[in-house]
Amino acid sequence: MALGSMRIGLAVCCGALTLAFGACGGDDGDELVDESDLRECLAGSELEVQPPGRTAGGAALGSASPDFIAVTADRIEVDFIVEGDERKAERAAADVRAALASFGATSSEVLRERNAIAVIAGEAGDADRAAIEDCLGA
Secondary structure: OHHHHHHHHHHHHHHHHHHHHHHHOOOOOOOOOOHHHHHHHHHHOOOEEOOOOOOOOOHHHOOOOOOEEEEOOOOOEEEEEEOOOHHHHHHHHHHHHHHHHHOOOOOEEEEEEOOEEEEEEOOOOHHHHHHHHHHHHO
């Protein structure tokens, strides 16, 4: 009988720990980036957000496909990828960096914040770069 109650106690304890650690989950409390909010932020920062459906071929981005494109004041295209979670975005950003390196695209820069990635195809001006970083972190 004592063995049965130990098993029940152990099961309850394991369940409580699972709930406690599951609630923490390693999440740093940041919300995920919403694609429509990101688009609005960029447009409000005077980047030209391209209409839906107009995306680059994506071959240079490896297995990642851009969700939308914005264009800076200097006519530099920026591909944006919004993933479902931070881990997917981290893997996609690594894949994009590797693909760009294999194509010799040394002037491109990859920025990642939470679940969103920006691939800047050239040197964006300081104001545009700051706007991109702010919108990714907003």
